Amino acid sequence: MKKTLLGTTALVSAGLIAGPALASDPLTVTVGGTVTAGFYAIDHDDIGAVGFNDTAVKLVARNIDINAEGTLDNGMVAGVTATLSLGDDWNYNVNNNDATFRELFAYLEGGFGRFEIGGTDGAAFKMHYTSPWFVPGNGVDSPNILNVNTVNSTIPTLTALASTPFFRNATFSLMAADANKVTYFTPRFAGFQLGLSYTPDVTYNGPNPNGLGVAASGAVVNDVVEVALYYAGSFGSVDLGADGFYVSGDAPTATNGDPEEMGAGLNIGFGGFTLGGAWYQSEDLTVTSVVLPSASGLEEEVWTAGLSYATGPWTVGVAYLTDEISTPGYSAEIETWQTGGGYNLGSGVDVGLDLQMSDVDYGAAGSYDSMSGGLVLSVSF
Numbered sequence: 001m002k003k004t005l006l007g008t009t010a011l012v013s014a015g016l017i018a019g020p021a022l023a024s025d026p027l028t029v030t031v032g033g034t035v036t037a038g039f040y041a042i043d044h045d046d047i048g049a050v051g052f053n054d055t056a057v058k059l060v061a062r063n064i065d066i067n068a069e070g071t072l073d074n075g076m077v078a079g080v081t082a083t084l085s086l087g088d089d090w091n092y093n094v095n096n097n098d099a100t101f102r103e104l105f106a107y108l109e110g111g112f113g114r115f116e117i118g119g120t121d122g123a124a125f126k127m128h129y130t131s132p133w134f135v136p137g138n139g140v141d142s143p144n145i146l147n148v149n150t151v152n153s154t155i156p157t158l159t160a161l162a163s164t165p166f167f168r169n170a171t172f173s174l175m176a177a178d179a180n181k182v183t184y185f186t187p188r189f190a191g192f193q194l195g196l197s198y199t200p201d202v203t204y205n206g207p208n209p210n211g212l213g214v215a216a217s218g219a220v221v222n223d224v225v226e227v228a229l230y231y232a233g234s235f236g237s238v239d240l241g242a243d244g245f246y247v248s249g250d251a252p253t254a255t256n257g258d259p260e261e262m263g264a265g266l267n268i269g270f271g272g273f274t275l276g277g278a279w280y281q282s283e284d285l286t287v288t289s290v291v292l293p294s295a296s297g298l299e300e301e302v303w304t305a306g307l308s309y310a311t312g313p314w315t316v317g318v319a320y321l322t323d324e325i326s327t328p329g330y331s332a333e334i335e336t337w338q339t340g341g342g343y344n345l346g347s348g349v350d351v352g353l354d355l356q357m358s359d360v361d362y363g364a365a366g367s368y369d370s371m372s373g374g375l376v377l378s379v380s381f
Helices: 002-013 156-161
Strands: 028-044 055-071 077-086 099-110 113-119 180-185 192-201 222-235 238-250 260-270 273-283 299-311 314-327 330-346 349-361 367-380
Touching: none
Parallel strands: none
Antiparallel strands: 028 055, 028 367, 055 077, 077 099, 099 113, 113 180, 180 192, 192 222, 222 238, 238 260, 260 273, 273 299, 299 314, 314 330, 330 349, 349 367
16 A cells, blocks of 8 residues: 555656645545453462452453544645553553543644644653563553552452552653643654643543533643653664653642652663663652542652563563652552563564562551463554
C-alpha cells in the first residue's frame, strides 16, 4: 500500500495522472495493537489467614490503536488516534473487563512541531526513558503483569492501611494520565526536543466527552502543567537517550498540598546491549483510578535500572525497581526483580519467559514475598 501511494504521488507530480489534490483524499486508516497472555506459577506468602492462588492466566489487551492520518496539500500531517484498552493500568485488585477508549485525540504536525489535543498522555509521559523491557509485553517499570498483592483493603491484617496509597510501580508521570489536555512538541534541534502539556482538570484518567456544559472548580486536581526535555543522539557506535520532566497541579482545597512530580531517565545502547534506568519522585499525590491530592507530607520515590541484550530474534535481560511511599510516621516499600527474555517468531509474534520476585515491606504491619515464573505469548498487529 505504501509503495502504491508513493508511486501515484510521483505520477501526479509529473503531470502524468490527472486527479484531485492530496488534501481532498480521505485519511488513511490503520488498525494495530498488542495482546499479551501468560501462564504463571506463583509462590506468594500467606498474609495472616489469607492465601493466594498458585497459578494464573494473565491476559493484557493494551493499545488497540485505530489511527487515521493524511498529508495535506500544504505539507502538514493531520490525524486522529483512538486507543482501546481492556481494563486499566491502575493498581486495583478489581476485575475490569470493559473495553473502553483509553485515548482519543487529534493532532497536527509540520515544520512548527507537533500539536495534540484530546485525551492522551502528556509530554512528560511520552518523552520518558526507563529500564529496558526484554520480556514480550512486560517490564518492571509500569508493568502489565505483576504477580504480587498490592491492595491493602483485601487483607484483614492490613485493613488499618486500607486508606494508604497504592504502589504506582512506575517512574512515568501519571498525574494527568490520559485526561483531556493540549500538548505541544517543538521541532528537534541537535537531538533536543521540548514538550509542554496543560490539563484543565483530571476528573477522568481517559478521554472525557465533555462538549456540553462546564466543570465545577475545586473538586479534583486541576491546572496541571507538564514540562519535559528530551535528547536522542548517537556518538559513533553508542546510542544515547535522556529525558527530564517536571509536573505540577493545583489541589482542590487549601487542606491539601499542591501535587508535584519530577523524574529523569537514561538509555545507553551499544552492540546489542541496552543499559537503562530512571528516577521519579512525587509529593502530595495519590495515584488511583482518578489521581487525588493527598494530605501534605506524602512522598513517593521510585527508581529502576536494567540491562538487556538483543541478537537476532533473541532478547534477554534483568531489571530492578523499588517504590517507597512515606508520610510522617509511616512508610512502605516494594522491590521487584525481573529476569527472562523473548524470542521473535516473526510477523509480530513473540514468546518469552518471565521470572519475577517481589518483596513488600509495610514496616510494623509486616512484610511478604512473592516469586513467579511464566510463559508469555505476545501478538502485535
